Amino acid sequence: MSTKTNRINVFIPILLSFFVMGMVDIVGVSTNFVRDDFNLGTFAASALPMMVFLWFAVFSIPAGLLMNRYGQKNMVVLSIGISIVALTIPSIYYTFPSMLFAFILLGISNTILQVAINPLASNIVSDDKLAGMLTFGQFTKAIASFLGPILASFAASYYGDWKLALLTYAFISAGTGIYLYFTPIEEKIRHGETSGFGDIIRLLNDRNTLLLFLGILVLVGIDVSMNTFTPQLLIEKLGMETDKAGLSSSLYFGSRIAGSFLGSFLLLRIAPARFLKINMLVAILGVLLLLFTQTNSMIYLGIVIIGFCCANVFSILFTFALQLKQDKQNEISSLMIMGVAGGAIIPPIIGFVTQKTDITFGFSLLLILVLYLLAISFKFAPKNIQ
Numbered sequence: 566m567s568t569k570t571n572r573i574n575v576f577i578p579i580l581l582s583f584f585v586m587g588m589v590d591i592v593g594v595s596t597n598f599v600r601d602d603f604n605l606g607t608f609a610a611s612a613l614p615m616m617v618f619l620w621f622a623v624f625s626i627p628a629g630l631l632m633n634r635y636g637q638k639n640m641v642v643l644s645i646g647i648s649i650v651a652l653t654i655p656s657i658y659y660t661f662p663s664m665l666f667a668f669i670l671l672g673i674s675n676t677i678l679q680v681a682i683n684p685l686a687s688n689i690v691s692d693d694k695l696a697g698m699l700t701f702g703q704f705t706k707a708i709a710s711f712l713g714p715i716l717a718s719f720a721a722s723y724y725g726d727w728k729l730a731l732l733t734y735a736f737i738s739a740g741t742g743i744y745l746y747f748t749p750i751e752e753k754i755r756h757g758e759t760s761g762f763g764d765i766i767r768l769l770n771d772r773n774t775l776l777l778f779l780g781i782l783v784l785v786g787i788d789v790s791m792n793t794f795t796p797q798l799l800i801e802k803l804g805m806e807t808d809k810a811g812l813s814s815s816l817y818f819g820s821r822i823a824g825s826f827l828g829s830f831l832l833l834r835i836a837p838a839r840f841l842k843i844n845m846l847v848a849i850l851g852v853l854l855l856l857f858t859q860t861n862s863m864i865y866l867g868i869v870i871i872g873f874c875c876a877n878v879f880s881i882l883f884t885f886a887l888q889l890k891q892d893k894q895n896e897i898s899s900l901m902i903m904g905v906a907g908g909a910i911i912p913p914i915i916g917f918v919t920q921k922t923d924i925t926f927g928f929s930l931l932l933i934l935v936l937y938l939l940a941i942s943f944k945f946a947p948k949n950i951q
Contacts, residue, residue, distance in 0.1 A: 575689050578745040582641055582682050583702035585648060585741050587709030588734045589675040590818065592617050592668055593792030594714040594811040598727045601807055603661045607797070611916030614789050616665050618908030620672035621679075625906075626765050628680040629899030637688070638750050640681040645742035647674035652735035655728045672909075679902045683883075684895060688752050700832065700880045704825040707876070709734075710792075711818035718811045765896045773945075774900070777886045780941050781904030783934045784878050786911025787871075790931060791817050793912050794924065795868060801924045803861060813868060820869040824876025837881045842942035845935055848874035852932045856925055871931075878938060885945050 592614050600610035632640045651670035654663055683699060690698045716730035769775045795817060796810035832840060847870060854867030886897050911934070919927030 575748055575750055578741065578748045579682070579686055579689065580702065580705045581741040582645070582678065582685075582745060583705040584709045585645055585734075585738050586675060586678050586682065587706035588648065588652070588713065588738070589617060589671055590710035590788075590792055590814075591713035591717065591730060591734065592671070593789065594717045594796065594814050595664075595668075595727075595731075596793050597796045597807050597811055598717065598721065599661065599664055602659075605661070607920045608913065608916045611793065611913045613664065613668050614793055614912050615909040616668040617672035617675070618785065618789060618906055618910075620669065620676045620906075620909075621903055622906030622909065624673055624676045625680055625903035626762055626899045628677045628902075629765070629895060630762070631677075632681050632684070633895065637681045637685040637752050638745065640677055641685055642742055642746050644674040644677035644681065645738050645745070647671075647677070648738045649735050649742070652731045652738065656732050659728065676902065676905070679905065680899055683898055685750065685752070688750055699883065700825060700829040700877065703876075703880055704822060704829065707818055707821040707825055711815050711822055714811050714814035714818075718809070765900055768890070768893065768896060768900055771889070773889055774886065774897070776941060776944060777882050777889075778900060778904045780882045780938060781879065781901050782907030782910065783937050784875065784882065784907070785905045786907035787875060787931055787934050789908035790912050790915050791868070791871060794915060794919070794927065797919075798855065798924050798928065799864065802859060802864065813865075816865060817868050817872040820872030821876040824873035825880075828877035828880075832877065832881075836946075837884060838942050838946040841878060841881050842939065842946075844874040844878070845939035845942055848935045849932065849939070852928070852935055855928050856932075882941070 596610050596613045599605065599613060600607070628640065647670055651667045651674060654667040654670070682702070686698050686702060713730060713734070716733055717727040720729035721727040769778060792814050795813045796805075796807065799805045799810040799813050800807065828840070851867045851870030851874065854863050854870065858864055858867070883898075883901055886901050890897055911930075915927045915930055918930065
């Protein structure tokens with residue numbers, strides 16, 4: 566009984582840490598408010614998500630190396646501390662440069678958190694239950710992603726200050742960090758020679774590892790682009806006001822919550838590659854609805870379909886990668902998290918195309934990205950893995 570109670574006591578702060586991880590997605594709705602507050606163009610405003618996700622490319626591998634030295638829990642607590650500072654800055658000093666700096670800090674903290682939280686979670690569950698644990702963690706993360714736009718729109722409508730949403734998340738982060746800091750977690754000691762930066766990068770020489778790395782990059786690019794540009798799609802196509810259009814991000818993440826919750830059960834019965842294939846085929850329909858329909862209901866349906874179908878892709882790709890090189894899971898984890906930099910690469914491209922053409926043409930790039938993920942589902946079918 567005592568062991569079960571201790572496990573629950575450890576389980577809660579780890580799940581709350583996944584919740585803190587999801588707070589980064591508030592950058593999407595924040596971008597729309599900042600664009601209006603400072604009269605920015607679409608391309609200039611896309612610098613905000615780029616400032617967040619750029620650091621996944623720069624800091625993922627160093628974070629993994631620091632984790633080997635200082636421990637997984639300590640790195641998670643450090644990341645939460647940096648998040649608190651980042652989320653507090655806009656309420657103290659609100660300019661476009663200060664927002665860029667705040668989201669740089671948020672990107673660095675989220676990079677450290679994503680690198681460290683998955684190995685930390687592996688300490689409290691057996692290997693055969695790790696995928697389920699990570700999927701449930703993604704479910705918890707999606708709740709924070711879902712709530713962000715609602716909090717921001719509520720704060721803007723009722724208090725005239727959307728930044729109160731960031732302050733709310735700062736207080737939740739503080740509580741989580743304190744809880745985790747005082748929770749004892751026995752970490753698995755890793756034996757053997759510690760890999761260097763070059764050793765981790767050389768893992769990309771393996772074709773399958775490279776394909777999965779690009780898959781993570783593409784997936785996060787889709788995720789951040791939907792979060793960032795869906796409100797603009799509704800503003801331009803349907804003439805919505807910014808605060809109401811911002812709720813579309815919550816619709817997207819709400820569908821991700823439903824998808825990840827259902828997926829955690831379906832993946833126990835359906836092979837991951839087949840599950841990925843089915844989801845990407847349906848996601849194509851969702852993108853087409855965004856591109857070629859002009860009514861509220863059809864656009865909303867497209868948003869829901871894409872969110873639902875993309876909900877479990879990260880866990881599936883991450884599982885594929887860990888199974889490729891089971892003796893180098895820490896290195897693979899750092900490398901795959903580096904692919905989250907897709908959130909800094911793809912949205913500016915879509916923003917640039919949108920500014921030169923229109924939002925519909927910009928969204929058409931998502932179709933190419935979904936087709937890539939569909940191709941991965943065929944490549945990693947059991948009969949095709951080499």
